[in-house]
Amino acid sequence: MFQTLYNYFWWDRLWLPANLTWADLHDHDGQVFAKASDLYVTIPFAFVFLAVRHLFEMYVATPLAGLLNVKEKVRLKATPNPVLExxxxxxxxxxxxxxxxxxxxKSGYSMRQIERWFRRRRNQDRPSLLKKFREASWRFTFYLLAFIAGMTVIADKPWFYDLHEVWKGYPIQDMHPSQYWYYVIELSFYLSLLFRIASDVKRKDFKEQVIHHVATIILISFSWFTNYIRAGTLIMALHDASDYLLESAKMFNYAGWKNTCNNIFIVFAAVFIVTRIIILPFWILHCTIVYPLEMYPPFFGYYFFNLMMVILQCLHIFWAYLIIRMAQKFLTGKTVEDERSDRDETDNTEGEEEKAVAKATAAAGTKNGPLTNGHPILNNNHRKTE
Known part of the structure; x- marks a missing residue:
């Protein structure tokens, strides 16, 4: 049964155009082609990434956090209580x-004490500011290096300037060593993110992030073993073009550099819109949907690849909406919040006690004048932008 399923899965008609077989992609005459078995190495490489990440966060990100004066908020711990726990x-x-x-x-606590206990207990589970800074530092470093590497890999290739070259001779297109390593590194990194997603900071777009990681892994893997490598390298480099800007904005946000954070975020928003809302659908998607039909009739692999692309594009539109909302708030002088992904699910729980005190103080302060200076950035606390 396993062999039957294996044969059906790798049926030539599923993944390749008509009149072509996997035999056409065997190495010959000095040409080397991508093989599905090449991707097995990404699993141990993903664990290598996890180890490197741990060392980076301990010996690079943590000292950097100290230099940038990233301070932890002191949180009151809930008193141990077996019944409530x-x-x-x-x-x-x-x-x-x-x-x-x-x-x-059951516990002998008053109702007010129980409410306070649950507030403090929820706050204990919130990720620390240092943890957020470490994660942002790691992602910033990878995305920046990946973008530089990606541009190095594709900048001298003819399909970088003429998208018709993406499909010239497809699928009989040999693989360059730089493309191999670019794919292995990118796929290994996204696998490591998926392995760590349960322990990383959970944000309000957690489900969308899981879908994004899974769709990206499937898309990278599929584009590899069906030799969509030229299109794949363009797509990966395009994605890396804006991600490092977002992560650097987060780092400055956690360090309390609000003006720097906001300025970088505006640059990130512009790059994100240009690369993922303009270039990706109107150039790259057009290239993957229209140009192949000039050479071959549509086949399952063609539909599958473009379906994954459409899923990613829908996620980009969702995030672009949140990003534009946040950018508008900044440009109009309103309090800026990270609408996209950096605001935790538990934001509304931290500071509940402080909010109650603030309300009472504000009520009393109406007789004594305003309590704030009216500056949207100075009045913005970490809870709003994390």
Missing amino acids: KFYMASSKHPKQTDVEALSK
Whole structure:
């Protein structure tokens, strides 16, 4: 049965144009072609990335955080209580009023004490500012180096200037060593992100990030073993063009450099819109949808590849909407929040006690004048932009 499924999966008609077989992609006459088995190396490489990341975060990102004066907010810890801890872990982190009343009877705490305990317990689970800075530093370093490497790989290739060259001679296109390593490094990195996604900072677009990582891994893998390498290198370099800007903006945000963060974010927003909302759909997608039909009738692999591209493009539109909203707030002088991905799911829980105090103070302060200086950036705290 396994052999049957294997044969069906690798059926030539699924992945290659008509009248072509996998035998046409065997190495011959000094030409080397991409093979699916080449990608097995990305699994151990992904674990190498995890090890390198750990060392980078410990010996590079942490000292850098100290130099940039990244400070942790002191959080009050919840007093150990087996009854409340059991409910927190097994039932809900946000107990309802009836739950609070029942827990009050079981634990001997007042309802107000229980509400305070759950606030503090939720805050304990929030990722620390240092953890966020480390992650942003690691991603910034990789995306910047990957973008430089990607441009080095494709800048001297004819298909970088003429997209018709992407399909010239397809699929009988030999592979360059630089393309091999570019693919292996990119795929290994995204595998490492997927392996760490459960322990990394969970943001409000967590589901979209999972879909993005999975779609990217499938797209990179598929483009490799069906020899869509020329298109694949263009797509990967295009994605890396803006990511390092976002991660650097996050780093400055965590360090409290608000003006620098906001300025970099505006540059990031412009690059993101140009590369993923203009170039990707109107040049690259046009290249992968229209140009192949000039040579071959559509086949399953053609539809599959472009379906993955459309999924990625939908995610880009979703993120572009959030990014534009945030950029508009900055340009109009409003408080800036990271609408895209850097605001935690638990944002609304941290500082609940402080909010209550602030409300009371504000009510009393209406007789004594305003409590803030009116500057949107200076009044913006980390909780708003993280």
